[in-house]
Each structure stands twice: as C-alpha cells, then as structure tokens.
Amino acid sequence: MARRRRRRYLADGAARWMVRAGGGGVVVALTLIFVYLFSEVLPMLRGADVEPVAGYSVAPRFDGEVAGMMLERYDELGMRYSRSGTLSYFSLASGEVLQRVELDVPDGTEVTTVAMAEPRARRVAYGLSDGTALVVDHEIRLDFEGEQRRVLPDPQFPLGEDPLVIDPQGRPLVALAVQKAGEDTGIAAQTDDGRLLLVRFRTRTSFLTGETEVSRQAWTLPELEGRLDLLELTANLWTLIGADRSGRLLYFDISDPASAVLRDEARAVEGGEQLTALRMLNGTFSWIIGTSEGRLSQWFLVRDENQDAGDNVFRLTRVRDFEQHPGAITRIQPEYTRKGFAAVDDSGALGLHYGTSARTMFLESISDAPLVSVGISPVDDKLVVESADGRLSVHDVRNNHPEASLKALWGKVWYEGRGGPDYVWQASSGADSFEPKFSLVPLTIGTIKAALFAMLFATPLAIAGAIYTAYFMAPRLRGYVKPTIEVMEALPTVILGFLAGLWLAPFIENHIPAVFTVLIGLPAAFLGMAWAFSRLPRAIRLRIPPGWEAVILIPVIALVVWGLVQLSPLIEIWFFDGSMRQWFTDIGITYDQRNALVVGIAMGFAVIPTIFSIAEDAVFTVPRHLTQGSLALGATPWQTVTRVVLLTASPGIFSAVMIGFGRAVGETMIVLMATGNSPVVNFNIFEGMRTLSANIAVELPETAVGSTHYRILFLAGLVLFALTFLVNTIAELVRQRLRARYSSL
Structure with missing residues (x-):
C-alpha cells in the first residue's frame, strides 16, 4: 500500500508538472509568435536616417549657379546642371568631375529658364x-572589364544638339516645362x-538608315493676365499647371491643344506668403x-461631381499638408519610383x-x-545637397517604409484620381507610377463580416442540435449522430471552399428565392409535421421510440x-x-456571385462541428x-432545459461559440475560394469581401x-493574432464569471 501510494504520488506530481510545462510552453x-511578428513590423515605425558621407567645395569643380542635380541608380555618379548651360558628371565619392558637357548656347543669347521632366525621364530643357x-x-x-563594373557618363541629345524653336517671334522664354511622353517631348x-x-516634338528613327527625324507641332494657349513663374506638364501631355509667385494656380486642359481651355484657377497661398517651388x-x-x-502642400485634380453647381470637370484641390519647414522652400525634388520627395529651404533644413x-x-x-539644390538616388538610398556657400555634401539615406503610417493604415486617405478620402486596399499595379x-480597414471589416455571417448560420444550428442530441435524442441514435458530426470537422476546408466557389455560388445565384423561402418554409414544415404527428392515432405514435422523432x-x-x-x-x-x-x-443592391451568403453557409459547415461537439459535451x-x-418538482422537459440545463451548461456553450468564432476569423481557404476577394467596406450579405488571412495567403x-508591402502583411498577421487573442481572452473571462455564477446549481 505504501508503494502504491508513493507511485500514485509520483504520478500525480509528474502529471501536475507536465500540465504546467504544457501550459507554460503554450504561453x-x-x-x-507575437515577438516575431512585431519584429517584422517594427522597421515601419521608424523614421528616416540621413548620414553625411562626403563633402567638397563647388567652386574649383563646377561652373555657374546650380539649376538641378540628379543621381544614377548605382550611386557612383552625380549630374549637376548649371544655369550657364553646363552639365557636369562627377564622382559622388571624391567630387572629381568626370565629364563636362557645354550646351550649344548661341552667341549673344543666354539661358533664361531651366525645366526638368519627372526624374524617370532624365530629361532637362534650357530656355534661351x-x-x-x-x-x-x-x-x-555601363562598361565591364572582367568582373569590374564601371559607370560612365553618356549624355544624349534626343532632339539634336541645335536649339529648338519654341517661339518663332524670338522672344525670351521666362517660364518653361518639359515632359517626355513615349517618343514625344x-x-x-x-x-x-x-x-x-505649347510645342510637341516627335522623333522617328528610320529602320534602314538609322537617321532620326524630328517633327514639330506648336500651339498658342489661351491668353493670360500677368506672368507665370512656374510651369509643369503631366506625362501624358494632357494637363498644364502654372503658378506665379503670388500663389495663383492655374489648370489648363491641353488634351486637345488646338482648343486648349483654362479649366480652373485657385489660390495656393494666403496673405503675403509667396509660392517658391512647384514640382x-x-x-x-x-x-x-x-x-x-x-509650408508644403499636395494638390491634384478632382472631378466636380456636383452637376447643379458645376459642369463635371476637374478642379484644383488641395489634398494634404506636411510638416512646416523653418525657412522658405528653395527646391523640391521628387523620388523616382515612389510618391515621396525631398525639400530644402533657406535655413539649411532638409x-x-x-x-x-x-x-x-x-x-x-x-x-x-541656405540650401539651394537637392538630388535623390533612383533607389532612394543616397542624396546630394548643395548650399549657397558653395559646399556640396553627399548623404546616405535609410528611408525604407514611408508609405506606412497610422493614418494610411487605419484612416481614410485621399488617393490620386479619387473623388475623396476612402479606405482602399490595392497593393500593386502594372504601372510604375502606381500609388500603393x-x-x-477593408481587410479587418472583411474578416469580421465573414466570421459574423458564418456564426449567424452555424451558431443556432450547432447549439440547437447539441441541446437536442444531448438531452432529447435516444442514446443509440446519439451514438450515430455525434461521431458523424465530429467527423465533419476532419473534412478539408479546401474541399468546402472548392464546392462553395464552383458549385454553391452559381447554384444560389440561379435560385436566389430558394434561399429566402427555405428560411421560412423549413420551420413551417417542422411545425406542420409536428401538428400532423400529434393528430395521428396514439397507437401509431407509440410505435416510434422516444428520442427517434428527428428521423x-x-x-x-x-x-x-x-x-x-x-x-x-x-x-x-x-x-x-x-x-x-x-x-x-x-433597387440599388449589389449582388456578386461569390458573396458573404455563400461564405456564411460554407464556413458555417466548417464551424458547426466545433461548436456542436463542445456545446453537446457541456449539455x-x-x-x-x-x-x-427539476422533473420531480413538476417541470416539463422543455422548462428543465431552458431554466436548468442551459444555465448550468452556459459556460461551456459560450466557450464553444467563442472557439467557433476564432476558427471562423482565422479561416483561409474557404474565404479565399468563395468570396471573390474584393476588399470592400460594407456588410452587404450579397457582396464579397477580402479577409486578413486570405490576403496574407x-x-x-x-x-x-x-x-513595405511585406511588412504590412506581417502587420495584418499581427492584427489577426491580436484579434483572436482578444476575443479568446474576453471569452475566458465571461466563461469564468458564468461558471462562478451558476456553480451553485
């Protein structure tokens, strides 16, 4: 007996420590998991770092006042344009000028203005x-000697080295804009x-001779009062934006240059403030x-949708402002592949x-x-800055995730080309100029939407089935039903998603009224069958054993x-x-073939076994x-179920519902195959959705x-993890309270 007690004591102790170790291992x-997910998300929360790596004097190396600076993608060469008409290629590491290109400025003329196309075009125009x-x-x-790569200057004159006629009258050009559009400039x-x-030059290269021919088309745009100091063209050559120092902003529709129209005018600054830069x-x-x-502000064209007040045209719209600089903005340089930009001011701030x-x-x-010019690398990891005291400095930049912010991830954002702020998920596109x-919000709403409709379908069926199976059903029949439903849990969700997407969705689309009539017809049929059964002769009713009525x-x-x-x-x-x-x-209701109704039914079948099994055991x-x-005191079986059994089993039933909800929130394959994966923000049961889990997959x-896209997907996983953790924690707290409340029964 003593040995048996010691053995039992050791077994109990080992079991106790194993349970503790298992629980601790889960924690x-x-x-x-949380630490790993957060480590992938953390880099998005950091700002940018700018570290100086080289600096040298401008005077002995470059000619004239700077008009603009560019960098190439290998971060070895810089290109400096001067207002005197010189292009200088220089080494970023040493400042040594590798090649100086003197533009063919005719004698007796001078450069009056300089314009730069968008950085990807690598094109600059000098107005004379x-x-x-x-x-x-x-x-x-690029030149390769063995395994050694060398980046060499290769200036090009796409329209020839001779000056191009812009104004046949020969008047000085005081404002200029240039843009490359395919083969056109x-x-x-x-x-x-x-x-x-407005002048449009088109180049055509002969396939046989290799000679390039340049054709010219010119138009005179509507007359203006006053002088414009800044001009910008869009890449499709459909829009011209002009501005003067006083802050007047103009939008010209030049999609048909022969009938160009001044569409809109706005004030970009207030009071005595002046406009100093436009890019x-x-x-x-x-x-x-x-x-x-x-001050820095972003503008774009927004369509006027008010048919009564306007004529459905695009209007100049101020969309957002940025943190204010301590000095007047002297230069704005956009990034090559993103919607970012660098700005410098006359106080020396970048x-x-x-x-x-x-x-x-x-x-x-x-x-x-004061800083007078700035250039950014095409890969956004280096920039060069020139100051008014003749110093040029090169800086390493770490600015990997500017697209992510709390507002961009969780607030409404006004994206280019849209009529107003909105919640949008669209991570990629075929265009280089795409705005991610x-x-x-659409993914989180989609996750909740899918889980909600699945639970609306599964919870009543699973709990009602569990109550009937555990309390009313004959033991022999229960022995068949309960294992059968539990085996359903082993059915691969990819099969359910496949059936939902390829069979159930088209079937419901072709029989939409049946969905609503079944909701009414089945309960009515059950009541009718119960009434008919009650009217059968007693001898016939007694032939059916108690608990087998469901058959x-x-x-x-x-x-x-x-x-x-x-x-x-x-x-x-x-x-x-x-x-x-x-x-x-x-009547204005959108119906998609793959929608929340299909997902609710398909995912409901995946969730029902989980809820049913736990709830049935609890009952x-x-x-x-x-x-x-309860029965001995005169209560009916139904009164016993509703007033005794359900109250006692409520902690277990609640746990079953919450576990089912967690399963629905994390489901991937069904929502991936049966929703259409449209990231919309609504709870329309006839529209699809995109969930966090499906989006990650x-x-x-x-x-x-x-x-940034990669890390935001990890953030989506972290949100999903936090959502399920929060739901399960709340569920456990509620379960404990219910257990304590009804433990005295």
Missing part, C-alpha cells in the same frame, strides 16, 4: 533668350510678352507646392516627406547656409428543400420579372440530479521580402 510559444530651347538627357552607360513656355506656347510627384498625377513660409501617408520622415538642419493603397424529419427536409428549389424560377417570374438578381440591381455533462430534481508569396 512561451504565443509570446514568441532668343525663344529657343536645348534638351539634354543625363544618361549613363512636350515643352510649354511663356514668353516675356505674356504669350503661353510634380512620380507619375505626374499630383504636385507639391512650397512657399516662402516653409526634409524627407511622403505624399500618400502624409508623413514627414526627416526634418533637420544639415547646414548653416495599404488600408487595413421522421429527414425526408420532410429533403422534400421541402427540393420543392422550394423547383419553385424558385416561378417565384422569380411571379414577383421579380424573371430575375431576382436584376431586381436587386434595380450532456450537466449533473443528472439537477434535471431529475494570396499576396505574401508574391511580395518582395523586406518591402
């Missing part, structure tokens, strides 16, 4: 005092006598305005900003002298469902002019003395490791 595993212009591209070429200019001109962002859909007070997220990643003073849209309903269910499905086309003809789907459209394990005492294999 450690959850903590490690005789009404002509010079266009040059700061190209590079558009140049807009204003002359000193106020005329606004298009990547893609040329929006532009940034800088002022003498250091700012790195991003349009979509409205983030200011970096804003610090890096020079005691990373709102997690009678199986053929009733099959017959009623089949009949209502067959009746569905007739209902559509009688009440909905032949098509209930078209009727939904006519079945209610102590017998409680039910027998679809996009994570295709995204670049370490990119």
Whole structure:
C-alpha cells in the first residue's frame, strides 16, 4: 500500500508538472509568435536616417549657379546642371568631375529658364533668350572589364544638339516645362510678352538608315493676365499647371491643344506668403507646392461631381499638408519610383516627406547656409545637397517604409484620381507610377463580416442540435449522430471552399428565392409535421421510440428543400420579372456571385462541428440530479432545459461559440475560394469581401521580402493574432464569471 501510494504520488506530481510545462510552453510559444511578428513590423515605425558621407567645395569643380542635380541608380555618379548651360558628371565619392558637357548656347543669347521632366525621364530643357530651347538627357552607360563594373557618363541629345524653336517671334522664354511622353517631348513656355506656347516634338528613327527625324507641332494657349513663374506638364501631355509667385494656380486642359481651355484657377497661398517651388510627384498625377513660409502642400485634380453647381470637370484641390519647414522652400525634388520627395529651404533644413501617408520622415538642419539644390538616388538610398556657400555634401539615406503610417493604415486617405478620402486596399499595379493603397480597414471589416455571417448560420444550428442530441435524442441514435458530426470537422476546408466557389455560388445565384423561402418554409414544415404527428392515432405514435422523432424529419427536409428549389424560377417570374438578381440591381443592391451568403453557409459547415461537439459535451455533462430534481418538482422537459440545463451548461456553450468564432476569423481557404476577394467596406450579405488571412495567403508569396508591402502583411498577421487573442481572452473571462455564477446549481 505504501508503494502504491508513493507511485500514485509520483504520478500525480509528474502529471501536475507536465500540465504546467504544457501550459507554460503554450504561453512561451504565443509570446514568441507575437515577438516575431512585431519584429517584422517594427522597421515601419521608424523614421528616416540621413548620414553625411562626403563633402567638397563647388567652386574649383563646377561652373555657374546650380539649376538641378540628379543621381544614377548605382550611386557612383552625380549630374549637376548649371544655369550657364553646363552639365557636369562627377564622382559622388571624391567630387572629381568626370565629364563636362557645354550646351550649344548661341552667341549673344543666354539661358533664361531651366525645366526638368519627372526624374524617370532624365530629361532637362534650357530656355534661351532668343525663344529657343536645348534638351539634354543625363544618361549613363555601363562598361565591364572582367568582373569590374564601371559607370560612365553618356549624355544624349534626343532632339539634336541645335536649339529648338519654341517661339518663332524670338522672344525670351521666362517660364518653361518639359515632359517626355513615349517618343514625344512636350515643352510649354511663356514668353516675356505674356504669350503661353505649347510645342510637341516627335522623333522617328528610320529602320534602314538609322537617321532620326524630328517633327514639330506648336500651339498658342489661351491668353493670360500677368506672368507665370512656374510651369509643369503631366506625362501624358494632357494637363498644364502654372503658378506665379503670388500663389495663383492655374489648370489648363491641353488634351486637345488646338482648343486648349483654362479649366480652373485657385489660390495656393494666403496673405503675403509667396509660392517658391512647384514640382510634380512620380507619375505626374499630383504636385507639391512650397512657399516662402516653409509650408508644403499636395494638390491634384478632382472631378466636380456636383452637376447643379458645376459642369463635371476637374478642379484644383488641395489634398494634404506636411510638416512646416523653418525657412522658405528653395527646391523640391521628387523620388523616382515612389510618391515621396525631398525639400530644402533657406535655413539649411532638409526634409524627407511622403505624399500618400502624409508623413514627414526627416526634418533637420544639415547646414548653416541656405540650401539651394537637392538630388535623390533612383533607389532612394543616397542624396546630394548643395548650399549657397558653395559646399556640396553627399548623404546616405535609410528611408525604407514611408508609405506606412497610422493614418494610411487605419484612416481614410485621399488617393490620386479619387473623388475623396476612402479606405482602399490595392497593393500593386502594372504601372510604375502606381500609388500603393495599404488600408487595413477593408481587410479587418472583411474578416469580421465573414466570421459574423458564418456564426449567424452555424451558431443556432450547432447549439440547437447539441441541446437536442444531448438531452432529447435516444442514446443509440446519439451514438450515430455525434461521431458523424465530429467527423465533419476532419473534412478539408479546401474541399468546402472548392464546392462553395464552383458549385454553391452559381447554384444560389440561379435560385436566389430558394434561399429566402427555405428560411421560412423549413420551420413551417417542422411545425406542420409536428401538428400532423400529434393528430395521428396514439397507437401509431407509440410505435416510434422516444428520442427517434428527428428521423421522421429527414425526408420532410429533403422534400421541402427540393420543392422550394423547383419553385424558385416561378417565384422569380411571379414577383421579380424573371430575375431576382436584376431586381436587386434595380433597387440599388449589389449582388456578386461569390458573396458573404455563400461564405456564411460554407464556413458555417466548417464551424458547426466545433461548436456542436463542445456545446453537446457541456449539455450532456450537466449533473443528472439537477434535471431529475427539476422533473420531480413538476417541470416539463422543455422548462428543465431552458431554466436548468442551459444555465448550468452556459459556460461551456459560450466557450464553444467563442472557439467557433476564432476558427471562423482565422479561416483561409474557404474565404479565399468563395468570396471573390474584393476588399470592400460594407456588410452587404450579397457582396464579397477580402479577409486578413486570405490576403496574407494570396499576396505574401508574391511580395518582395523586406518591402513595405511585406511588412504590412506581417502587420495584418499581427492584427489577426491580436484579434483572436482578444476575443479568446474576453471569452475566458465571461466563461469564468458564468461558471462562478451558476456553480451553485
């Protein structure tokens, strides 16, 4: 006996420690999962770092006042344009000038204005005092000696080295804009006598001779009062934006240059503030305005949808503002592939900003002298800055995730080309100028929507089935039913998703009335069958053993469902002019074939076994003395169920529902195959959705490791983890309270 007690004591102790170790292991595993997810998300929360790596004097190396600076993608060469008409290629590491290109400025003329196309075009135009212009591209070429790569200057003159006629009258050009559009080059200019001109040059290269021919088309745009100091063209050459120092902003529709129209005019600054800088962002859909007070704002064209007040045209719209600089903005330089930009001011401060997220990643003073120019690497990891005291400095930049911010992820954002702020998830596109849209709101709403409709379908069926099986059903029949439903849990969800997407969704689309008639017809059929059964002779009723009544309903269910499905086309003809789907459209309800209704039914079947099994065990394990005492005191079986059994089993039933909800929230394959994966923000049961889990499954294999998109997908996983953890924690607290409350029964 003593040995037996010691053995039992050791076994109890070992079991106790194993349970503790298992529980502790679960906690450690959850903590490690959280830490890993957060470690992938953390880099998005950091700002930008700018570190100086080289600096040298401008005077002995370069000629003239700087007009603009560019960098090439390998971060070895810089290109500096001077206002005197010189292009200098120089080494970023040493400042050594590798090649100096003197533009062919005719004798007796001078450079009056300089314009730069969007950075990807690598094209710059010089406006001259005789009404002509010079266009040059700061190209590079690669040379390999063995395994050694060398980046060499390769300046190009796409329209020839001779000056191009912009104004046939020969008046000086005082404002200039240039843009590359495929094989075309558009140049807009204003002359000193106020005329606004648009010239389009097209190059054609002979396949046989290799000679390039340049054709010219010119138009005179509507007359203006006053002089414009800044001009910008869009990449499709459909829009011209002009501005003057006083802050007047103009929008010209030049999609048909022969009938160009001044569409809109706005004030970009207030009071005595002056407009000092204007540049298009990547893609040329929006532009940034800088002022003498250091303010930066983003503008783009928004369609006027008010038919009564307007004529449905695009209007100049101020969309967002950025953190204010301490000095007047002197230069704005957009990034090559993103919607970000760098800005410098006359106090020596450098700012790195991003349009979509409205983030200011970096804003610090890096020079005691005013900054006059800035250039950014095409891969956004290096920039070069020139100050008014003749110093040029090179900086390393770490600015990897400017697209992400709390507002961009969880708030409404006004994206380019849209009529107003909205929640949008659209992570990729075929265009280089695409603006990524990373709102997690549609995905979170979609996750809740899918889980909600699945639970609305599964919870009543599972709990009602559990109560009947555990309390009313015959033991022998329960022995068949309970294992059968539990085996359903082993059915792969990919099979359920496959059936839902390829069979159930088209079936429901073709029999929409049947969905509603079944909801009414089945309960009515059950009541009718119960009434008919009660009217049968007692001898016949007694032939059916207690607890086997549900078997009678199986053929009733099959017959009623089949009949209502067959009746569905007739209902559509009688009440909905032949098509209930078209009727939904006519009354303004969107109907998608793969929608929340399909997901609710398919995911409901996946969740029912989980809820049923736990709830049935909770009901079945209610102590017998409680039910027998209730019946002995005169309560009916139904009163015993509702007032004793359910109260006692409520903690277990609640746990079953919460576990089922957690299963529905994390479900991937069903929602992936049966929803259409449309990231919409609504709870329309006839529209689809995109969930967090499905979005991760679809996009994570295709995204670049370490990119903003990649880390936001990990953030989506962290949100999903936190959501399920929060729901389960609340569920456990509620379960404990219910258990404590009804433990005295």
